[in-house]
Amino acid sequence: MNHPEPDDLPAALAQARSARRPGPDTPAGAAVPAWPGPPLTFPDAGPADLDLDALLRLSLAAADGSGRLRPASSAGALHPVDTVLVVGDGCSLPPGRYGYDPLRHRAHRLGGPADGTPPGLTAELSVTAQRTASHYAHRAWPLLLLDTGHAAAALHLAARALGSAEPVLCPDGHGAHATALATVHVPPPGPASPPPPAPTPAELLARRSDPPPLPGTPPADVLLAVLTTAARAGGDDLRWCAAVGGPRPGLLEAAPDGAGLRRTAAGEARPTLAAWAAGQAWIAGAGAVLLARGCPADADAPHIRRTHLRAGYAVHLAHLTARRHGLAARPVGSWQQADLGAALGAPPGRDWIVHALALGTRHADEENTP
Template sequence: MEPAREDRPPDLVAALARARSPERPGPDTPAGGAVRAWPGPPTAFPKAGPEDVDVQVLLRLSLAASDGSGRLRPAPSAGALHPVDTELAVGAGCSLPPGRYGYDPLRHRVHRLGGQPDGTPPGVTARLSVTARRTVSHYGHRARPLLLLDTGHAAAALYLAARALGVSEPDVRLDGLAESPLAVVHIPPPDRRGPVHPAGSARVPAPSEGRPAPAELLARRSAPPPLPGAPSPAALSAVLTTAARAGAGDLRWCAAVGPPQPGLVKPAAGGATLRRYAAGEARPTLAAWAAGQAWIADAGAVVLAVGCPDHADAPHIRRAHLRAGFAVHLAHVTARRHGLAARPVGSWQQADLGAALGAAPGRDWVVHALALGTRHADEENIT
């Protein structure tokens, strides 16, 4: 059967140029199924041994839906449409028997697709692709960059879940060379021995900057606007530094801040402090560029990933957007650890920040963002 038109590989250069234009999407179209229909009956998750990757817990902490509609998941998605599909190649040292599996995040179950591929390493390898129709149904021609950002967020969710399970260095590949899979995350058997205790257990490890706790991964959500209140310089520096380290290479990172000294700031050398490099109030312009989301003009701060010039080829476009999604996801977790409300912002039109600052046009586009605000300790009603 021929794939639906919206799921065929696009001319990504042309698609990005159109997504950045002021053209508005047309009416919504049917989104299709909320998850991919994997063949065959579901396979139960076996109990994990003390030296195995617990695939059931890994997926619960990263990709599983926690509501009946399938919209509420640990990894954010534009419009809560969740286009990312996950296929697993399972090797030795996993709770699942070796083989290929498709994951259903709505029902939190796997479907066995076949035997273990040749050369499968120990642990589990997640191959991330997209069903574009889900996002195209609402965002139309603006969907292509959002699909890539969503995939980067999903890769980061798997990375953080693996870290919570005691894996010191999950291997994340976001090279942008292939249209499918867009990203690959390999999770070897954990370095730490002994059972992992899921959220709710008294033995859950406490959060730290280096390794997340399962409970904090399950609790992460995008805060609803408005997001007022300026983050402290220390908190903003921590969020920016996390993003800059995770999304280095094709992207540059800065943040728009408001009074008393509105402007753009960057992490200073060493990342401990902030350096102001442009003066003036940028947040209203960002609100206009972000599909007219007026609340951004009053956000406490807006962290920006900038890059992906007009001359970028398809691998560059994929790589920059995948890394932006990955980095913003990690920065979001850092923001929550510093008591901040945060919301990713992925749709940007005419957002040529470099040209707005007087540089050559077409070189420094806003690729992704994380809006930040403060909240009191009892303000936990986020969705």
């Protein structure tokens, strides 16, 4: 696996935000690390155990032979996130460290448990940067961090679906594995049920990124629900708004009291967003575009890492909320020159688009239905 991030992450982010275009594709390399030892199947879980087989099938496992189709979103379906499973007591595998193979849904034992390993599972998430850089080149690092956030959120939702106590996300790694960008600790199931509404396994397996176009403006109450989900999950470093079209185009935010939406800017923003998002013209016709904004140009590496991981995490949870309300949705991670604050008249370099979720009331296949 590669080093968790470049030596100068702020410089890498500045390059990714620039107008410079990536060159031709390069080889992506292996889709899974060459974990040592024989592949192990996941045993059946006991009544009080965390079911690792089900947890990983609902979060990280590939559902097709190519490895592209998975419950966690990934830029270009390149899936750079690698996972080490730190297993404590109360799990369906014996305690120890395991490398996870999402293509074959197998574990490879790497060693015994360290002293102080907590009960349940701690998933240490790192990346093989070559997979994403093979297509996105210098634009890769924000996408790698966003993908890690999506993987963390997929684990969170799977744990809740299985009745685990609330998972804990650490967006700065701090695991025993030196290359971890983030860790997610999933406790064993407890007597208390997770707070409603817990997702169902069927919901998690059905959640996919819808192909464009995504026309149709969501109703105000649905858009508020999606914005509220993102804001709650996104931490203190990000602000959230939604660009809408229609007869009154502009930017909307959740009101501070949560009672509804308020308009923070007037005018049609979606064509500009389409230009900023690597020229994806379909975004100009999306029903709404949920935007995570923040991460100023002078942010240091921990701030960049934290905001991008949190943005991916929050957009993944918002995606599920959108699907529950019948919306089509697609994450949008690649943004160039997207200084939203400066475009709205604020000082430049302070308020950049970090991640987005395009929303619509109609799916692409419905557009072709007579």
